[in-house]
Amino acid sequence: MFPIDKGDHSVLYRCVDPRPRDSVPTGLGRYVIFHILSAPPSCICQKKVATVSPMERLPTRVLLWSLILTSLMSSKSLMRLALTILKLLATSKSPFLNADRNRILNKALRLTVYDNFCAGTNHAEVSKTIADTKRIGYHGVILGYSKVIVLNPNDQPSSDTSSGNYSDRCYEMIYEWKEGTLKTLRMLEPGDFLAVKLTGAGPISVDAMAAHQPMPEVVAKAVDTTCVATAQQGSRLWLDAEQQVLQPGLDKWATPLVYNTIQGYLKGSKSNVDNYIKLAAQKGGSLGFKLVRGHISYDMSADMLLCRRLLAEAENLQFPAPALFFATHNAASTAKAITTHQKRLLEGQPTVTLECGQIQGMADELSCELLHNVSSKDFQVLTWGSVAECMGYLHRRAIENRGAVDRTQYMVAAIREELWRRLFE
Secondary structure (H helix, E strand, C coil): CEEEECCCCCEEEECCCCCCHHHCCCCCCCCCCCCCCCCCHHHHHCCCCCCCCHHHHCCHHHHHHHHHHHHHHCCHHHHHHHHHHHHHHHHCCCHHHCCCCCHHHHHHHHHHHHHHHCCCCCHHHHHHHHHHHHHHCCCEEEEEECCCCCCCCCCCCCCCHHHCCCCHHHHHHHHHHHHHHHHHHHCCCCCCEEEECHHHHCHHHHHHHHCCCCCCHHHHHHHHHHHHHHHHHCCEEEECCCCCCCHHHHHHHCCCCCEEEEECCCCCHHHHHHHHHHHHHHHCCEEEEEEECCCHHHHHHHHHHHCCCCCHHHCCCCCCEEEEEEECCCHHHHHHHHHHHHHHHHCCCCCCEEEEEEECCCCHHHHHHHHHHCCCEEEEEEEECCCCCHHHHHHHHHHHCCCCHHHHHHHHHHHHHHHHHHHHC
8 A cells, every 4th residue: 555645634545456467357456445534644654564365256056157158159150159049039929938837947047148147036035136246245236027018110200199099908918017017116125226228128118219209198298207206216227228229219308307328339428418418407306327338428418416416508607516327348548537536535526426337247356346445335236027027138138248258257356356356275
């Protein structure tokens, strides 16, 4: 530890991680900033800092399964095979390939992928997963229901979704979606996040979203009921990202009252952030963002929020009350955001509430580094539903992560190192 005295008993510490430089993700693990108050630096420097492995908080069973699955994910040929199988299971109409109707298939999938990446099939299983997650050290969870509608890009939406030409079954789907969402909410505790997928509300919602039309009244009422119930419980709500063909329509529906997902890899993400900030500043409201994945606009958007920087045409307005959730498996982007956030806190400059999160079963090494080294809160993103319902979710996640071979290779090395330490230390 090397102290840099800033005066008034505020100290910046450079903590040097004992691990080899090439085994530590960029920006995290090697350098940690602490803001020490009410104690002189000389007292703190005398304390011996014990070397603790960040991943020691994970149960050995979890590490072993993560090692097996992550090793498979790091192989391009095996990933192609897995994608083919998951797509077949997610789209097939055959009862034999329906995991909710085929007990043998259900058991096989639970033992291999479901239990590692999904929270459970019912309230009891999900509650246990949430309790286990928080016991590890996570500050909370984000929970979503896996049932969604996947739109075929070749399908054309109705030209006028306000005409009301939908069957009774379509309206029943909205009611079922609302009840399922409220059921998900009841599994959470105050401070946790409810992840809402509006495609789960069925064709009425999907068609309006695809056509960039206003949210249908029947969907809006269901969303209002969900928002009120979430606020009364003391939980929080965010709108999950949708397929690219639907995302522009969802962006038009989002308001500064909930967290909206900004997909940082899309070219229009920076302008979306700019528009939301300007709108909230003009109306005097608050706003929340969930930034996902890495891109130059991702870092630019995060920096703009962390520094509370308004656009030139809105400089005469007050920056709205913001909250930023960094949902990423990218260690470099995470390190950059945390460094900016910590620096502004240390310098007494205004910033935003910053929280981070990673998906269950993925990027465990980054999650543990954040829980171990950083003062910002870290959450785990969970998805629940029947085994068959979750096949679509698992297929989408596999597609999104098929290019992350370098990161999975690092994760394999980190898990092996931790297992080796447990065996021989």
